[in-house]
Amino acid sequence: MTLTLILEQAFNGLQAGVTLFLVAAGLTLILGIMDVVFLAHGAQVMIGAYAAAAIAAATGNFYLGFLLAIPLTFASGYLLEFLLIRHLYRRDHMEQVLATFGLILFFNELIRIGFGPAALYSDLPPSLSGFVEILPGTPYPVYRLGVILVGLACAVAIHMFVSRTRIGAMVRAGANNPEMTAALGINIKILFRLIFATGACFAGVAGMMLGPITAVQPGMGEPLLILSLVVIIIGGIGSVRGAFIAAIIVGLVDTLGRVFLPAMLRLVVDQATADGAGPAVASMLVYIVMAVVLIFRPTGLFPAKG
């Protein structure tokens, strides 16, 4: 266990974290501003991945797939909000959970009918298949570095937008006090629609970036969804800054926990117990962290409301 290994794993954790952030950012805004438990956010990830993979396969160009899939995902989010989500604003959380759960089933089956149940073939473009030595003797995939950069760029962009623009101010106001914001005469309907579509877009970007490195199959977004829910809870609902910090924490904890926990346990208990308990505890780790945070800070680290 050398320093270089720890640093390399930290990079891996960072990459997992920024991917999570892209999904969590939209989710926290949707929940914080529109007070909608949108479980089908994972489906947005899937839609983005499929759009990019299908276009890339059809045109033979990865970048084209990426570029064209972005407006497609934005449009799908926009349409979804207009057709269904806006009817859920006044419902209570339980009903939203049920409706969006039904949406997950619907989208998964739709993709399964459209593209078949088998995973889609997708791979890295040759231009991004190389390695870069981030540390001496540690080649790191260029693509994953790219994911980190894109993720950080998106984070910066969202931050600038939310804190420096007028629309961003409206978004913040909406997160803090939706009723007052509407009372101030701001067209809350269009604002909500745009926020939803943008959130969907970022989730789609996460999916597009994951496509080449993981399996593009129905239901690929659900694991990300659960983890994102954990992230926004830890970070505090409605807070993009909270989502970012929590996403990095969760990414690091999950990654480092997975690889170092069994070894660390071996220092405390015997080998057999460590080997048995290690992976189990590692999978529970993120939930344990969330439970601990909630016990001491019942509304997360940086809640937007008060």
Added chain:
Amino acid sequence: MKKVFTIAAMATAIAMAPAHAETVKIGYMTTLSGGAGIIGKQMQNAVELALEHKGGKLGGMDAEVIFVDDQRKPDVAKQLANRLVKSDRVDVVAGVIWSNLLMAVHKPVTRGGTLLISSNAGPSPIAGENCHENFFSMSWQNDQTPEAMGKYMQDAGIKSVYLMAPNYQAGKDMLSGFKRYYKGDIAGEVYTKLGQSDFQAELSALRAVAPETTMVFQPGGMGINFVKQWKQAGMDGVSKLYQVFSVDGVSLPALKESALGILGTMSWSPDLDNAINKKFVADYKAKYGGYPSFYAAQAYDTILAVDHAIATSGSKDTDKMRAVLAKGNIPTTRGLLKMNSNHFPIQNFYLRDTVQDADGVVTSKVVSTVFTDHADSYASSCKF
């Protein structure tokens, strides 16, 4: 005189009339909906192909197959098994992909006096202490495939192996089966999260250890993710990759060329040289567009087994079919399959490589035979 003549005529007519065609009913249970539906689909395709090859008749009787979808849930599986046995009154319950589902339906079906034939799952309790004479496996016992991998690597003189599997029962069984035959150095034993999609962290840790070889068990979507990321991280330059159940007819269409050169062990391969297998693979490719997986081959063999049982015994009576199947020598895509005392097959295991066929499609090919007539390790604890 007239009376006798009439009776004689009637008797002759009855004797010459074709025997009332009995129907044999098979309840075939797989997962058709949900994430793993592709596996169930392949098995369903194979069963339908088998019926087609047999002209819709098994052992001379009309065959009716009732396909049911267990949704990968044990309680649904149990309810379906009950329905097949009590309501549809099937003669055989077959299929079952997952070990936990097989565990759930095993007792109700076998104790109820109906034959249960597994096309895939083979958990050790059913091979050993909880065995039942009404159960037959047309696949393998879960430990056997990794045992073959262990033997191969031991015989090949490989000094050290890094092991990786998901942290669930099948994963642990795979690695313990491997270690039963491999006696070299275990450079690492890592259990990943079930359903994990990103293995970059594990690959980084692996690179730090730089083991001579790596053996993984990552079934389904996990296998696709793992192999993709292995290649993308350039790990081939660090360690040689071996696998069980991770690169097969289900994952290859998504992996394509990235899987080339990866070795694994299996009891069947699309290029096995016997008449039944050649016909099966050729017709499957022609009808369904793509190579069948081992799941499909085992499903096909299941139907062949029922056909053999009825044809040889002359009836679909459970006791008679059981007696025939227990004797083994069942014609399948793996040749004449022998049966062990616990009703699991005694069969060969092959080392397979991943290559491109004449049309450029990526598929598996036999390199050598690792085990000839290999029996599972639990038969001795099985007493009917």
Added chain:
Amino acid sequence: MRAVFPAIQLVIDGIRDNRLLWGLIAGFALFPIYTHVADLPFWNDVAMRIMLLGMAAMGLNLVLGYGGMVSFGHAAFVGIGAYCVGISQFYGITNGWAHLGFSIVACGFAGLVIGYLALRTSGIYFIMITLAFAQMLFFLFVSLEAYGGDDGMSVDRGEFGFIDLYDPLRLYFLIWCALALVSLTLMFIVRSRFGVTLRAIKSNESRVEAMGLSPLRFKMVGYVISAVICGIAGTLFASWQEYVSPDIMHWTRSGELMIIIILGGLATLAGPLLGAIVFLLLEESLPLLLGAVAPAYAENWMIIFGPLLIMVVLFGRGGLTGIIDRLSAARGNADHKADPR
């Protein structure tokens, strides 16, 4: 003697006010007669599954519907109840009453601990923390190799002394008795002072606090009771299925319970049972329906089920019991207004 009369009167009143619930329960009692006559013994199995699912949903409904606590982790209690059977048998304890006893104690304790830690939060946070605990229990049981891990373990039906559970009708009526007892208990709880307070907490917690009561204590009691009910359902479920595995406590099973409750009608006694009936019948019939209409897409039946759920939310206010109420109200049946749902 004088004390008995009011008690009986209470029961009769309760049954009269909850006709739908007791009608369904009576229906379940008579159902085996129908399956016997029509020679459909398999449907007893479906009915048993429905009763067990309904029982667990009723338990959850106490906290979710009446108490307003959206717990995403109640499948864990069903699982603990089931594993009480499995683990007891692993150590040679085959007595069914003992299994029930262990289940009540274990789930009560788990409910106490999880409730205490989770009820400090509310809203979406509460949902997530209950989900977290359920996931932790799930991963715990997956890693317990001795008890089969995720392959689970076969169990024998519990021995309840004179009741031989291998006689299918005995098991059926044991489950039916449990369902009736649970319904009776819940009926009393909901109409009692405790139940009224719980519902008051759901609608306005600070007002209850201002009255000098401790909402946390009421919520915790409700949580523990609901956990125990789910545990009992789990114990009987293990006997029915003759198999236990961590699948029972996966978070998607909690989601199913929630779907059933909303389908049937939140904060109603009959809702969960009605929801369970409809849910399982849909699960059975949708694939068949789709198979008949569009065979190529039979396994994609969830593409209908998903939007169906959405429709229920958008148009079916109050779930099925709400629809039934509106229909009978439209027919001018004034009695229903008195339903203390």
